[in-house]
Amino acid sequence: MYHTIRVTAYEPDPLHGPWREEMKVLRLGEKLHTELTKMQAEAHTGAVRPDRLPVRRLNSLLQAMAPGVLATGRNAGTDGRLPWLYAREAVPREVLGPVIGTWSAGLSPDEDDTEGADLETRIRSGDPAEAVQLPQWEAESIDLTETVTSAGGTAEPAARLYSLLPEWVAFRLAARTFHTGSMVLHFRVESSGNAARLVSWPPQRYERRGQTWYYSACLNITVHTVPFAPRFRVHVSTQVRRWATRLDVPPYQLGGATVLLDVPLPWPGGPDRGHRLMANTLGYDRRLKELAWRRHSPAPLMPELDVVGNYPQPAELFARPEHWINGSGDVAAGIVYHPSIGPHEVGPGLMPQERAALDAWVEEGLRPMLTRVPDLTRVTRRNTPSLLPAGRDREVRDTQLVLQRRAALARALNGRLLEVDVYWQSPETRAALLTELPKLIGLPPGERVGAADGDTWEWRCEGIGIRVRLQAAGPLADAMPISRDRKRPKADRLAEAVEERCRLVADRKGMCSEETGLVITEIADKDRFAAVPDSDPKHALRIAWARQGRLSQFMNLPDGDEGGLEHRAKWTWLDAFRQLGAIAPPAHRVGAGIPGDLQYVALWLIQRTRKGPMRRAVRQLVAVRIRPGDGPGDIEGWDAERTEWVSYPKLLLLLSQAEEPAEKSAAGCSDDAAADRHGPRTTPRSGMEHHWQRDTERQIRALLFQLRDRPTLLLADAGNLRQCWPALRNGELERDMLGFGTESAQRHTLYGDDLRVVLVRDSNARGEVPEWYAHDTKGKVGFAEGVWGTPEVESRVFASTASKPHTVAKLPKGLMKLAPTAQGRTAPGKTAWNPGQLEITVLCCLSEKALVDSGREGDVPDRPAEWATLAHQLRYHDDYPPLARPLPLHLARLAGQYVLPVARTKEGRKPPSTP
The missing domain is CATH 3.40.50 (Rossmann fold)
Incomplete structure (x- = not known):
């Protein structure tokens, strides 16, 4: 049995002090920003935000083609005074001019527009004598560990570090090679919003079934915060990236495939040559009725910058993906594989030993500025509730x-x-x-x-x-x-x-x-x-x-x-x-610190965007309550309209009737609604968004007052709920306090004498929670299940890991897919899957201070580790493999299957029957 797990996360080393790097910073400037914005408004008269420049394509192009550019600043398209580009050295004007000029040509509404053409010419020329000049680079010393500590004790990085630090880390690691077995892997950098990726390039080959299959090692680098932690963290997750060698779908079914372009820089000299891969999206354009580059892809601008290069056309790339992954001249392109385009003989995932080797390589490359987060140890041996014995009988x-x-x-x-x-x-x-x-x-x-x-x-x-x-x-x-x-x-x-x-x-x-x-x-x-x-x-x-x-x-x-x-x-x-509600959590084995009449309540925000199953946007708060041993109606849901608890089946049928007016539900329901997931509380996008947020918070407060009759454990997924309850963002959290709206946080016992609040969080598809592997003093690595934490008695943040899936139970922990041995030639074809870590934060409990503040000094205080253990044990049930979340949250999330708002037809429709 392993007693320690290691997470693939790193934090600023306090012994090193600030990590300062001399960079060059460029701002658009008010004059150039004004002219470009004017062109944008004229070219797109129906644009919702004519004051916002479409700089995403330009940013991608600059990061890939302008040597030395590291990252792009946020909101530079709305304010020319904000930092726009960060670089290790100033990009020459003869390089920057053509790139911006090529992009600005796309803003011009008409080829005959002399003003737009003149601006393009002036930008391309870079002539200082022209009326509109290119911006000047400014020198700036930037601390890559710049931190602000919140009132609750959570360290938050400066906002620009969310995009800047992953890029810097990625380039630092890409300058080194990774040796595994007889293989030497070289990495390229792929930029991705507030993240960076390292992709081994060129891809590796795996011969199977008379065909060559291609794959690479991929490392995802992101910056995150942890509740109450004194330092922010850099997470590095590892995976296998597979490349398509054939597409078994017709072109019109290709919704959007990621394509990475490996292209030479058109200009000599400069840093970072050969270190970038340019991200694009290939998909079927139903308006043009053909394959095209989509979603701000910079690929269409490449021929304008390099008239000599041979760049793939969308239809040609779709027809011959293997040809382009091997390269044509100096240009290569890889289509990132997705199961929807057909089978692939390389299996996803890496086993613990290979992940540990990559993790050690990353740790070495980040010294001395960043140091590994301390290992976590077991906080209990009671890993599971009272499940039926899995013995021989x-x-x-x-x-x-x-x-x-x-x-x-x-x-x-x-x-x-x-x-x-x-x-x-x-x-x-x-x-x-x-x-x-x-x-x-x-x-x-x-x-x-x-x-x-x-x-x-x-x-x-x-x-x-x-x-x-x-x-x-x-x-x-x-x-x-x-x-x-x-x-x-x-x-x-x-x-x-x-x-x-x-x-x-x-x-x-x-x-x-x-x-x-x-x-x-x-x-x-x-x-x-x-x-x-x-x-x-x-x-x-x-x-x-x-x-x-x-x-x-x-x-x-x-x-x-x-x-x-x-x-x-x-x-x-x-x-x-x-x-039907015929499911209940097994009896826990935490101990006497948990009240015998405890009820579980889970909150989940159901969201549907206009890309959802009914093509309508809607948001719906769901609350589920479980009262173990209460007989019929053990599982109930909250009917907000009638302000009463109803049976779980009735809740599902009520949710099927839920509708919001389109103009109300559309506000804030875009795909990037959770973009600001770690930073300080921001102003809602619109008055409608603000109204929705306040209304949801009122629902939550009203619900809490309905639960005061008995001890309650409130469970919430922070990644899911913080959009409608901003006080759940890490930077807003305070121990044993609950905040709503613009009011100051109050002690949680005001909402119930015996209320406890536990937040859970998974990777949320953004690496918010780091990957992990178990290890021991003898150098062995593997899997382990349990509840893990730091030695601090008052720690509030824990890790929950479940048992490994049966599909990988027979795979050797030392399986090597990136460098197959002679005994494991088929290793790349194996599917490796590691149990994810569920972060558990005991936000509110009856701590010694909470008891004193509520006038109950004589009561025995809670142990946060026990409440974390209870949340962990709620992931287990005799009928299921370990759940991704505690059972009450699992039930609340699945209720979303019934939230299917339908647009009203001209004839209207018959109102649904009352269940």
Whole structure:
């Protein structure tokens, strides 16, 4: 058993002091910014923000083509006085001029516009005598460890370090080579917003099935904060980046693939030659009806800068990706692989030993400015709750599990008959569902009833009654016909198709019992509907059944694997039980410090952008409560409109009715709504955004006052909730305090004498929580599960790690994919997966100070480690592999499957039935 884990995170070394670097800084200047903004406004008269320059493409171009440029400053497109470019040395005017000039040509509304053409000529020339001159570089000494400490004790880096420091670290590491086995890897830098990546280049090769497959090592570098930590951190995560050698999809199905260009600099001399890869996006343009460079890609500007180079055209790159990854002349291009474009013989992920080797290489390269974050040690040996023993007697355990499921279902039904309609397409699925149901809950053989008017089966046992009616799905599971009228919004065209499917379901309802509570529908995999966007009927059927007051579950068509079919049938029923509320957390094994009548409450923000399943933006706060041992209604949801707790199934049906006016929900629902995820509290984008934020906070406060009747553990995912509750940002947190709106934070006991608040956070697709591996004093590395922390008694931040998945249980921990040995030639084909770390922050508990402040000096104070252990144990359940989050949060998040706002059609629609 490992007793220590190591996280791949680094922090400023206090023994080194400030880390100062001499840089060159460039600002656009007010005059040039004004002229460029004027051109932008004239070229795009309908632009929402004519005062904002579209500098993203220019930034990408400069980072790739201007030697020495490190990073770009934020908001330079809105204010010419702000720093725009950071470089290790001034970029020559003969280099900067053509790059800015080529970009500015795209701002001109007309080729005959003499003013725009004249500006382009002047920028390109760089002539000091011209009226508008290029900006001058300024020298500046920048501290790459510049920090401000919040009132709660959280160290926050200067805002510009979120983009600047990852670039500096990446170039520092790229200057070195990584030796692994007999291989030597060279790295290039890829810029990505507030992050930087190191990509080994050229890619490595793996011969398999008569074809060459390409892959690289990839290191993601980001800057983050940790609640109450005295220093900010640099996270370095590792992965395998796979490259496409063929695309098994038609061009019109390519939504947006990342393409990295390896191009020579058109200008001699300067630093960083050969260290950059230029990021672009390749996708199908439905307006042009052809493949094109998309999303501010700088690739279209390259021929303007280098008329000699041979650069790939989108259609050619799509047709011959392997040709371009090997290079044509001095230019090479790699399409980053995604599962949607076909199979790949190289497996994702790295095993612990290889990750540890890369981590050691990074640590060496960052000395002495940055030092490794201290290792974490176990805080408890009680890693799991009271789960059924996984001993040798599997039959006994299975029997106990069956009884446990049946008792949970009986509590959820509370004497009601459960009626299930199954709409099937294949006899195999029909048979599997009928077989797995009685096995899961230990029912006697079912009785076939009502053969004259359908295929119906019934089971009754110990207070449970289940009736299953089976019918052919027919046109219910067909692809939805979507109007091709491009002049109408996608949401409106989709809404019409949804309403038509709802009418079809309503017609079928006449064949079903009025008491049916659940519908299982067999449909094809979503990939089968990819040819026609929005034609997948799954969400429409969920809406249709919810309007009839029924929950819904789906199962895909068989894939030829009989064992897999049984497994999927089992999980279909388990997911159905979960929707019925027939699930409860096992009894914890934390200790006497946890109140016996504790209730769990989880908050989750459901968000849908205009790219969501219904093409409408909406946000919905969901609250789920679990009161273990309270009998029927153990799991409930908060009905904000009626201000009452309702059963979990009823919550799901109510959420299916949730709608916001488009003008309200659209505010702040863009894809970059969480861009400022660590910095100080910012002003909302608009008055509507501000109103929504305040309204959500009022809902949370009202909810807290409804929970004062008993001890409560409030669980929230900080990465999910901080958009509507800004006080959950790391820089705003204070121990045992809760803040709302612009008011000062107050002690949490004002919201409940026995309230505790625990925040969890995962990597959130941005590396917010670092990767990890276990190690010991003998140099061995591997996996470990448990709760981990620092030696400080008053520490509030812990790490939760779960057991390794069974899919990698048999893989050797020392598997080397970047440098396969003679004994492991097939190692690159293996899939490696490491359990993620869940960060647990005990924000509010009854600490000694909290008790004194609330006049309860004589009470025994809480131990934060015990509440972190409780949150960790809530990730475990006998029926599931360890959950990504505690069970209450898991249930709140899955409730979002029913938040499917539909645009109103011209005819309107029938209001949904009251569940």
